[in-house]
Amino acid sequence: MNQPGFTLDVDHNEYLAEGARDINAVLTVTMAGTVPESPAGETDTAEIIIIDCSGSMGSPGSKIAEARAACSAAVDVIRDGVAFAMIAGTHKAAAFFPEDGSLAVAGPQTREAAKKAVARLRPGGGTAIGVWLRLAHQMFTSHPARLRHTILLTDGIDESESSDDLDAAIKLCEGVFSCDCRGVGTDWRVSELRRVSAALLGSVDIVPDPAGLAADFSAMMAKSMGKRVADVSLRIWTPQHASISLKQVAPAVEDLTSRRTESGPQIGDYPTGAWGPGETRDYHLAVQVSDPYAVGQQVRVARVSLVAASSDGPEVLGEKGVLAIWTDDEALSTRINQRVAHYTGQEELAQAIQEGLEARRQGDKDTAEAKLGRAVALAHQSGNEETAKLLVKVVDVVDAATGTVQLKKKVEDADEMALDTRSTKTVRTRK
Amino acid sequence: MAASAMAASGACLDCGKPVGATDSFCESCGAELAPLSVSDGRGGGPRACEVCPASNISADGYCEACGRKVRSGRDHQEIDLGMVAGVTDRGLRHYRNEDAMALATADAGNGPAVVAVVCDGVSTSAHSDQASLAAVRAGADVLLAAVRTGGDPLTASRAAVRAAADAVARLAVPTGDPPSSTFVSAVLRSDAVTVCWLGDSRAYWLADRAAAAEQLTRDDSVAEQMVADGLLSEADALASAQGHVVTRWIGADVSDPAPHVVRFEPPGPGAVLLCSDGLWNYQPEPAKLAELALPAAIADPLGAVRALVGFALEAGGMDNVTAVLAPFPLLGLPWPDRCQRPGGLT
Numbered sequence: 135m136n137q138p139g140f141t142l143d144v145d146h147n148e149y150l151a152e153g154a155r156d157i158n159a160v161l162t163v164t165m166a167g168t169v170p171e172s173p174a175g176e177t178d179t180a181e182i183i184i185i186d187c188s189g190s191m192g193s194p195g196s197k198i199a200e201a202r203a204a205c206s207a208a209v210d211v212i213r214d215g216v217a218f219a220m221i222a223g224t225h226k227a228a229a230f231f232p233e234d235g236s237l238a239v240a241g242p243q244t245r246e247a248a249k250k251a252v253a254r255l256r257p258g259g260g261t262a263i264g265v266w267l268r269l270a271h272q273m274f275t276s277h278p279a280r281l282r283h284t285i286l287l288t289d290g291i292d293e294s295e296s297s298d299d300l301d302a303a304i305k306l307c308e309g310v311f312s313c314d315c316r317g318v319g320t321d322w323r324v325s326e327l328r329r330v331s332a333a334l335l336g337s338v339d340i341v342p343d344p345a346g347l348a349a350d351f352s353a354m355m356a357k358s359m360g361k362r363v364a365d366v367s368l369r370i371w372t373p374q375h376a377s378i379s380l381k382q383v384a385p386a387v388e389d390l391t392s393r394r395t396e397s398g399p400q401i402g403d404y405p406t407g408a409w410g411p412g413e414t415r416d417y418h419l420a421v422q423v424s425d426p427y428a429v430g431q432q433v434r435v436a437r438v439s440l441v442a443a444s445s446d447g448p449e450v451l452g453e454k455g456v457l458a459i460w461t462d463d464e465a466l467s468t469r470i471n472q473r474v475a476h477y478t479g480q481e482e483l484a485q486a487i488q489e490g491l492e493a494r495r496q497g498d499k500d501t502a503e504a505k506l507g508r509a510v511a512l513a514h515q516s517g518n519e520e521t522a523k524l525l526v527k528v529v530d531v532v533d534a535a536t537g538t539v540q541l542k543k544k545v546e547d548a549d550e551m552a553l554d555t556r557s558t559k560t561v562r563t564r565k
Numbered sequence: 566m567a568a569s570a571m572a573a574s575g576a577c578l579d580c581g582k583p584v585g586a587t588d589s590f591c592e593s594c595g596a597e598l599a600p601l602s603v604s605d606g607r608g609g610g611p612r613a614c615e616v617c618p619a620s621n622i623s624a625d626g627y628c629e630a631c632g633r634k635v636r637s638g639r640d641h642q643e644i645d646l647g648m649v650a651g652v653t654d655r656g657l658r659h660y661r662n663e664d665a666m667a668l669a670t671a672d673a674g675n676g677p678a679v680v681a682v683v684c685d686g687v688s689t690s691a692h693s694d695q696a697s698l699a700a701v702r703a704g705a706d707v708l709l710a711a712v713r714t715g716g717d718p719l720t721a722s723r724a725a726v727r728a729a730a731d732a733v734a735r736l737a738v739p740t741g742d743p744p745s746s747t748f749v750s751a752v753l754r755s756d757a758v759t760v761c762w763l764g765d766s767r768a769y770w771l772a773d774r775a776a777a778a779e780q781l782t783r784d785d786s787v788a789e790q791m792v793a794d795g796l797l798s799e800a801d802a803l804a805s806a807q808g809h810v811v812t813r814w815i816g817a818d819v820s821d822p823a824p825h826v827v828r829f830e831p832p833g834p835g836a837v838l839l840c841s842d843g844l845w846n847y848q849p850e851p852a853k854l855a856e857l858a859l860p861a862a863i864a865d866p867l868g869a870v871r872a873l874v875g876f877a878l879e880a881g882g883m884d885n886v887t888a889v890l891a892p893f894p895l896l897g898l899p900w901p902d903r904c905q906r907p908g909g910l911t
Contacts, residue, residue, distance in 0.1 A: 372632075373630070373631050373632035374630050374631055400629075400630075427633065428657070429657075429658050430655075430656070430657055430658040430659050430660050431633060431634070431660070432633075432634035432660045432661075433627075433631070433632045433633050433634065434623075434627040434632040434634070435632055455625075455627070459660045461660070462658065
């Protein structure tokens, strides 16, 4: 299969000072074009919506009602021909549409049938997210579609299984399907859902008010309908004995370093999930060589390929070398690459927020104010206004430029969780 | 026309007819017998990695184990035309070679002649590697045409500098200082040597009696000026921060390059050396250079010039190194047999 145009660009200062070992580069991957009209007889996309039906979803009653409305809204966005199903999750998992655990083909009749099934959902039972994921895995793997996506909604803590059970289920599903996670209300745990979304290459967010669910579900489903290419990986060669870290840095920070699978001598693959036309993502590649090279030596410190899985085997969509030249000319080696610097700042911003919130939970006021203050300063400098707005709901800003802040006396749980879930959102720089 | 129409047997490879000992073109078919040889990177394919000799080299010239760019193309080139030989090397501290050389042998009507040009791209300017390459090719083309038609070497040398300057000026640059380069040329005929230069690439006469060796050029550099003005000793001037800044060059920012041209009649046997500062930085003294190059330079110019470049690399290789040696009197006989195939890069 011939994939539509992907471009891969590398941006970095290729000059390294004598004795230096670290090379930092921003990789930009773009899929060209706009989303075409839905192809007739679509068979390559499959969607499963997983709805928490535990007992707590019934209090207040608006939660289950809005969840039902959100499911129906998402079903309306599914294109004709796409395979889809829905799972009701408690301490068990039950396919409630289609009830036989297969995937239905979207069309006017199946959409109506699905919405009728949604209306019959009733709360009652516990929460075992790993069990829900295992059922989704089983349903997806008995279907040929390769663009596999789930939306998972919960309102509480994963209390009906052990943490290891959840980890094992996540591991089983890695690389099989992607999962966008949503927590409704404030009784769920951000770190728990982040484990799922990070491993399954999806997003995590809070929907504090159940009334916001329908719009959010429609948007997530529409975005998923725009995907066209499944299972794209960054394949990276590095010199012998080099160590490597790879993070997605836009649109959000996501550390992919531990997601590496070896695919050849000195070569590892890092999954990036599914792509849609017009999509651009940036990655921060850091390579540390075991020993500095001699001044004057030109070295390829990484060779990056973009690889798509296809029925005929891996297909290379693009390839770029990351070159480095060791020099004793300080005017060259001290040049700051603006994009590398920008994203290094955005990574630090996300980390400062997460560490600051953790310190706040531990009651360590000094550390919390120092970390969140640093976050305010970084958000201010980089023009990350969305994050700045979330920060001022948790801290009173004395001076944004220097990052002087005081913890607010009273903070809404929803505001803290929104800051936590959205701490990884970054702003892009111009190229 | 074929670029390699010469046979060691003295017959034209294109038409098979015999060629005269000093012919530049085949009298029968007109094929060029001894065209210009330029250090343009062709023929210098990727070699093995110096650090991981057993590893594979990628098509674009990088070691698949350690990532090092393997020496190839212009990184190290040797040209041996028998009567003249040159070696250019990236050195140990620069990542590319911004020196270039062009060599040719020719029939000057009354005997053989040698043309040699060395240029050193000014590394603070853009595309300096392309500038030096364009300059040597354009300059040597003019000199070669002139010696073949019996032109005056002094006039031809000035024309060669103009042609080289025009070629450099034609290189497009998006940003930064326009490309620029030094220039030094030598035309050797049976009676005399004509040397022409701008900048700090040098020509030396290396007499077989070392004490009689002399520098034929005076640098266009801040250091030279300071010495001439009696401000500093040569050693102190060269060691000063601005000492190596050149005060004349060819480039788009110089509308009328004013080269120096001298005619020199060697008093006895020896060799003419052209070199970039990557060599003379480690040994500026004519007598010492003569000791390094002679007597090998008389019978084996390639061996001698390899020794000179090897000396500069041993000494530190801080800059690109280029050296060209042409024995005088010219190694005249039987010169088509001595002459490697054009573009005979090893």
